[in-house]
Amino acid sequence: MTATTAALVTLALAGAAAPGSAAGTAGRPSVEGVWRVTGYGTVLSVTHGRLREYQTTAAGCMEGDTARRTGPGTYTDSEGSVFTLRPRGTLQVAGSPGHRELRRIAALPKDCRRPLPDSPVAAFDVFWQSFEENYPFFAAKGIDWHAVRDTYRPRIDAGTTRDELFAVLSEMVAPLYDAHVAVLDGDRRFAQVRPGTTMPGAELDAKVTEYVVRRDLGGKELREFAGGRIGYADLPNGQGYLRISAFAGYAGQERSYDVHVKELDKALDTVLTARRAGSLKGLVIDLRVNGGGYDSLGLHIAERLTDTSYTAYRKRTRYTRPQPITVEPARGVPRYTGPIALLTGGSTISAGETFTQALIDRPGRTIRVGEATQGVFSDTMDRRLPNGMEVLLPNEEFLTRSGQTFDGTGIPPHVRTPVFTDEEFAKNRDTAFDAAVAALARG
Numbered sequence: 001m002t003a004t005t006a007a008l009v010t011l012a013l014a015g016a017a018a019p020g021s022a023a024g025t026a027g028r029p030s031v032e033g034v035w036r037v038t039g040y041g042t043v044l045s046v047t048h049g050r051l052r053e054y055q056t057t058a059a060g061c062m063e064g065d066t067a068r069r070t071g072p073g074t075y076t077d078s079e080g081s082v083f084t085l086r087p088r089g090t091l092q093v094a095g096s097p098g099h100r101e102l103r104r105i106a107a108l109p110k111d112c113r114r115p116l117p118d119s120p121v122a123a124f125d126v127f128w129q130s131f132e133e134n135y136p137f138f139a140a141k142g143i144d145w146h147a148v149r150d151t152y153r154p155r156i157d158a159g160t161t162r163d164e165l166f167a168v169l170s171e172m173v174a175p176l177y178d179a180h181v182a183v184l185d186g187d188r189r190f191a192q193v194r195p196g197t198t199m200p201g202a203e204l205d206a207k208v209t210e211y212v213v214r215r216d217l218g219g220k221e222l223r224e225f226a227g228g229r230i231g232y233a234d235l236p237n238g239q240g241y242l243r244i245s246a247f248a249g250y251a252g253q254e255r256s257y258d259v260h261v262k263e264l265d266k267a268l269d270t271v272l273t274a275r276r277a278g279s280l281k282g283l284v285i286d287l288r289v290n291g292g293g294y295d296s297l298g299l300h301i302a303e304r305l306t307d308t309s310y311t312a313y314r315k316r317t318r319y320t321r322p323q324p325i326t327v328e329p330a331r332g333v334p335r336y337t338g339p340i341a342l343l344t345g346g347s348t349i350s351a352g353e354t355f356t357q358a359l360i361d362r363p364g365r366t367i368r369v370g371e372a373t374q375g376v377f378s379d380t381m382d383r384r385l386p387n388g389m390e391v392l393l394p395n396e397e398f399l400t401r402s403g404q405t406f407d408g409t410g411i412p413p414h415v416r417t418p419v420f421t422d423e424e425f426a427k428n429r430d431t432a433f434d435a436a437v438a439a440l441a442r443g
Contacts, residue, residue, distance in 0.1 A: 032046050033046060034046075034108055035105070036103045036104075038100065038101040038317075039317030039319040042054065042064070043105070046075075051083060052067075055383055056111065057126060057129040057130055059128075061111035061112035061116075066078075095295065096295055096296065099323070116386040118388075121156055121158065121160075124153060124156045126383070126386060127391055128149050128153070130393060134317075137394075137407050140407065141177075152171070162185065166183065166190070169183045170183050170190035174190075177192060177193070177194050179191065179375075179376045180378060181392060184389060184390040184392070197374055199349070200291040200347040200348075200349060204289055208288070208289050209231070212243065212286070212430070212433070216430050225263075225267030226250035226251075226264055227251065227252060228245075230244055230245075230264075238281040239282040239284060242286065243285075244285065246293050247294050247352065248351075250263035250267075257296075272335070273334060274334040276336070277334035277336045278334075281338070281440065282338060282339045282437075283340050283440075284436045285341070287352045287356065288347060288348060288420065290347070290349060290351075291349060292350025297351070298351055298355030299355075301355065302355065302358045303327055303328060305336055305362060306327060306335065306363055306364070307337050308329065308363045310327055310361050311401060312327045312357065314398070314400075314401075315396055315398055316396065316399065322399055327362075337363070338364065340362070340365070341366075342366060342367070342436075343370050343419075345420065346373070346419070347420075349374040350374070353377050354398060357377070360400060368412075369432050369435050370417055371413060371416065372411060375406060375409050376394065376407065379394070379396060394407075415439065417435050418432070
């Protein structure tokens with residue numbers, strides 16, 4: 001389906017079939033038919049044991065991914081992503097909190113029954129229209145997208161080469177400085193982060209891990225879990241240190257979200273024992289290098305950090321109402337409810353940021369230390385272009401209780417410090433870590 005961070009989709013039953021819905025065996029409603037996903041520019045067609053996605057804009061319709069039925073109401077695509085469908089209700093993407101609204105329609109839109117021409121102009125138009133209909137942040141970033149079209153479309157004609165088109169499309173979105181925007185063409189990829197920040201990656205992660213172990217932990221072992229994405233150490237002052245470098249990759253190449261949850265639970269069961277949950281004087285959670293992943297894994301951790309239900313954030317698209325996403329206290333396991341110092345920086349990205357936002361209204365004391373996060377929160381939409389290129393873009397906003405968003409600017413810290421600068425490395429300093437430990441010690 002779309003290029004979200006999730007692999008499993010559930011169309012959850014919301015009630016009896018609506019008038020006009022397809023009938024199934026023995027009068028039971030059937031999943032077969034055509035569905036429009038509100039706010040996501042997507043139509044789903046289910047027929048003869050096959051599911052196909054169509055990506056729709058006013059510029060036309062492009063076929064998306066397909067999946068085959070592998071069980072009752074279950075469909076699996078070529079990459080192993082699993083979709084479970086039930087008639088009329090909501091679309092839930094495992095790993096992506098909340099639900100998406102569905103509406104049954106009589107038939108595929110006419111545009112989806114006639115292919116778009118494989119031309120530079122058609123590719124440009126689908127590209128521009130995909131952002132026009134779905135990207136929420138033009139006003140906040142001071143971008144006149146219509147002026148962008150007026151500037152660049154005259155440069156595109158039937159003779160425009162693939163290289164020239166790739167350069168134009170990249171140039172159009174460059175001023176957004178949005179790490180969830182990318183132009184893709186085979187092995188070529190244009191994407192960029194907010195100025196002054198660094199995209200998290202394996203090299204940076206390894207450098208930071210070595211530095212933290214040597215400098216902050218004094219050579220003490222950082223026990224690693226979940227494919228090395230989670231690490232924990234007890235600090236000598238009665239505090240704990242929890243490092244999370246991603247909310248994905250917990251089970252190697254395994255795509256099943258449930259497997260990632262099981263690996264996360266193994267880590268949390270080992271780290272947040274009853275003894276630690278009751279005795280820790282404070283917990284430092286380090287997200288300064290975090291490449292994102294499944295938002296729901298962040299919520300799963302947050303459930304171990306509260307004994308009171310609360311709203312993590314609210315999600316919406318340009319076409320949907322804000323949907324509250326709640327954190328419910330985990331049941332049957334120890335929960336840590338003491339003070340937390342959360343370390344963040346410009347390399348805290350995507351699901352690392354939604355987890356940060358999920359702790360803003362956490363009952364109890366949570367203090368953020370370091371630098372502002374990257375400023376990208378939404379799942380990404382994967383839009384195919386008629387010439388075979390692709391584009392990724394966000395279409396969701398994550399709102400605080402007061403309706404504020406942090407896209408573009410990132411979530412600011414309460415205590416601002418340098419984060420892994422050249423000077424910090426050169427002088428063997430970790431000002432953010434020291435400030436976090438001191439803040440927790442002050443109570």
